[in-house]
Amino acid sequence: MRITSVEIIETRIPLKKPYKLSKRYGYLENTKPIIVKVNTDNGYVGYGETDPLGRFTGETPETVAAVLKEDLAPAILKEDPTNLHIIHETLDSAVRDNHMAKAALDMACYDLLGKASGMPLYRVLGGALYEELPIMGAIGGGSIEESVAAARGEKEKGYHSLMVKVGGDPVQDGERVLAVRDSLGKDYPLIVDANQGYDIPSAFKFIDIVREANPVLFEQPIDAENIEGIAAIRKKCGFPISVDESLLSYRHAQEVIRLEAADVFSIKVCKNGGIKATLQIIELARSKGIEILFNSMIEEGITQSASLHIALTTSNLYPFGHAYFSPLRLAADITDYSTNIVDGKVRAPRSPGLGITLREDVLEAFKTGTKIIKAN
Ligand SMILES: [Mg+2]
Known part of the structure; x- marks a missing residue:
């Protein structure tokens, strides 16, 4: 061919x-x-x-x-x-x-x-470990009332965890996260993502406020390039840290591991250079005991499907939900990918290749x- x-x-x-x-x-x-x-x-x-x-x-x-x-x-x-x-x-x-x-x-x-x-791609990659995966919901910034309503909406869709976008004013963010925690109940897995929005002092201010909300993960607290700073936050903060913007290529993965800056890698198949490069980063993470959160840019169904096939073959998978509803945020899904989303989970596509x-x-x-x- x-x-x-x-x-x-x-x-x-x-x-x-x-x-x-x-x-x-x-x-x-x-x-x-x-x-x-x-x-x-x-x-x-x-x-x-x-x-x-x-x-x-x-x-x-x-x-x-x-x-x-x-x-x-x-x-x-x-x-x-x-x-x-x-x-x-x-x-x-x-x-x-x-x-x-x-x-x-x-x-x-x-x-x-x-x-x-x-064969569907997950079979080409060695075979699926899972039939379906739980989905992580996500909400952006906004007022406390807006955030609480949006968080409840995500939980009602049947999603299994929630990512809350922070990275603005650390006190307002902290109060918003506490209100979201109250509205979802104490055991619902809550992830906070600052998208590089804090500096180190404001990250710690935020951490002190949200400690009682018990987030399961704090993603990309500060600037992507300041991996030493992220490592310093991880040492003191008391909950797991993930890197997203800091993790573009294999070289970045090695640097994050060398500086012990993360517990979890936030993987996005296009950000990480495609399927081959993503598989290499995941294998490196596996060898170091780092878990993989399958995350997404604002993506359509082709990228989402590529990500899903990889996740189905990944043993060091993060134990909560993963970002597999991205096309539902958009005016339209240019593929039939979204038909795989049922009851807050995403199912393995069965047809050959990416299956879309x-x-x-x-x-x-x-x-x-x-x-x-x-x-x-
Ligand atoms: Mg992120």
Whole structure:
């Protein structure tokens, strides 16, 4: 099987409701996933997606689209998409870094590997350890009343844990988390995510207030680059710490481990450079006793499905819910992924590859640009 063309599709998809994140990011109103279709000489089509957010991931939708069009897609034309070793060598020699751009093609090639072998991707990766996974809900910032109502809404959907976005004023955030805790009951797993919003003193101020709310995890308290600072917070804070923005590549994973800065890795398959790179980071984490929280950017169903297949094969899985409802936040799901979400859990897709169908008419409605790169 050989790659004959790569279609790069730029999109702009509104969120159903603006999402308030830490003061670093402000309100998110739209997401701009980049979708790829990798076409082959035997008629298979592989789907890939990547979901950059410049302030978070460094790469932006515009840089990703440019690098895919100019460097990465032309490099893999005529290659065998099922040989992921050669695909990645080719991508890495075409351009350094740009993990999120590479992730889209990586995903599409794994989709083709599964389709060509007639197996869902989790089987290609060695087999599923689970039939389904519990979902973690999430709420953004807002007033205490808004947060309590939103938190109850997430619990009523049947989700098994809740991530509360903080990272603004530490006292107001702390009071909001205490109110959410009261409304959900003392045993419901509560995760707080500051998205780099605090400095070290404000992180400790927040920790002192929320201690009685007993969060099961505190994610990315401070600046992504200050891994020593995160390690210092972890030593004193008394609850587990996860890294998200600090964990882009394998090199970052090694650094976080060396400085003993995290108990949990917040994995996002496109942020981490695609399926192959994500599997390597997970294996490193496993060898060091670090658990994996499957998290998501604001993603559509292709990325979510890639993440799900990996999670189904992961033994060092974080014991609470995982972020698998992202397309439900958006104006539309461009795939049929969301049909796998039932009663607060997500089920393993059964059909070959990523196991999803693209809804072409929906994609068409949100498309902002298309470019096809073809072999001569
Ligand atoms: Mg996070």
